[in-house]
Amino acid sequence: MPDIELSAGTIEYEDTGGDGPVVVLLHGLVHDRTVWRKVLADLRTDHRVIAPTLPYGAHRRPMRRPPTPDLVNELIAEFLDRLDLTDVTLVENDCGRAQTVAARHPERLARLALVACEAFDNYPPGLPGKLIGIACRAPGGVSLLVRTLGLGPLRRLPVGIGALTKRPVPDEVVDGWLRPLRTDPAIRRDFRHYGTHVRREELLEAAQGLRRFDRPALVVWATEDLMMPRAHGRRLAELLPRGRLVEVEDTRTLIPEDQPELLASLLREFVAEKD
16 A cells, blocks of 8 residues: 655555556545445546545554644645645545535545535534544543444444444454554544544635535435535535535435445546536
C-alpha cells in the first residue's frame, strides 16, 4: 500500500492507477479505505480511483500533529496537491470533510458527490456520534468503546455499527478498522484529540461555501438512515447551484456497504455526464 508524507503525518492510500477520470473516495470515523472496497473494485475498470485512509482511528501510523477536523480538511487538500490530481470527482460518505474542502479548495475539483454524510447542525451525527464524543472526553472511554465494538454480538446494536448498515459488515473488515485503536495508544490519542476538537459551526460554514460551488454535484441519501436526517439530503442538493438528489432504498448510512453496485453505477453515470 503506498503512502505519502504530508505536513502533519503519513497517509496510506490505495491508487488503482490508469488514465481514466480521477475519483477520490473519503471514508468516515473508525473506518478506513476498505469501506469502499466493493465500489472501488467496480469503478477501477474505467476510472483511476484513489482511497486514502484518513486519521479517524483506523489509521495505522500516528500523526505528528494531533488531528482535528480542520486539520483533516487541510490534509485532504494537501493530498490532492501532492499527488497533482486535477479534475477530481471528490466523494465522501459518513464524515463531512469534503464539504469544507469543496468550499475552501475547489481548484482541483471537477465534481462533488456527497453520500449520506454529516451536514448542517447534525455534527457529530446521531446517537453513535454523540457517544463517541462522550467516550473521547471520559477517562478510558475510547478503550471501553473499542472493547464494546470488538464484541461480535454488540456490533449490530443501534449505538454501534448497526446504526450504519442494514447488513452485517464482515468481521474481518470491522476487526481491521478497530485493530489500531485496540493495540496502539498513540492512535487512541489521535482519536481522542479529533473527537474533542469538533467545531459544531464547521459544516454550517461549509454549507454557505457550497452555495458558491459551481461544478456538478450529486447528493446520494439513504431513505432508511438512522444517523443522517433525510431532509438534509434535499437541503444539500438545493443549496448546491448544480446539485441533484438521488435517494436510495434498503440502506443506511454506509451505502458503500449496503448498496455498493447501485452506488458505483450512480457515480459512474455522474462522472460521465457532460458539463
